[in-house]
Amino acid sequence: MLKRLQEVLHDKRAEGYVDVVVLVLCAVLVLALAMRVLPVFIQKQQLDMFATELVREAxxxxxxxxxxxxxxxxxxxxxxxxxxxSWSESGEIQLNEEVTVTLTLDTEIGLFGEFGSFPITLRSQASGKSEVYWK
Incomplete structure (x- = not known):
């Protein structure tokens, strides 16, 4: 019986299970990080669109x-x-005068909610020229 116990303790076949568990844990952590970081990229894209549409209105x-x-x-x-x-100009903008809008948004990025979270500032800028002639 002692010999059988020594064989079980020295058996190396179970090492693959430990490797799989570590690999799955790493994959889950990467997915969790992606779930927290990807929304920031979406916010940046929305902020760029926001700035473009605002300057188009101007x-x-x-x-x-x-x-x-x-x-x-x-x-x-x-x-x-x-x-x-924030706008570079205010009021009426003469034909072909340039106007620029700058948008800033503070957001949190982190993996575990409040723990390990840190603020970042997203910034977007768009420029355009007035299409209206003011007399």
């Missing part, structure tokens, strides 16, 4: 004011984002 209306504020509110409802918006 181009078409020829001014930064109520029209762009209204469009920002609509975009905030559609995307669920509430970025800080």
């Amino acid at each position: 181009e078409v209306s020829g001014k930064v004011g109520t029209e762009t504020n209204r469009r920002a509110e609509i975009l905030q409802e559609k995307t669920g984002l509430a970025p800080d918006i």
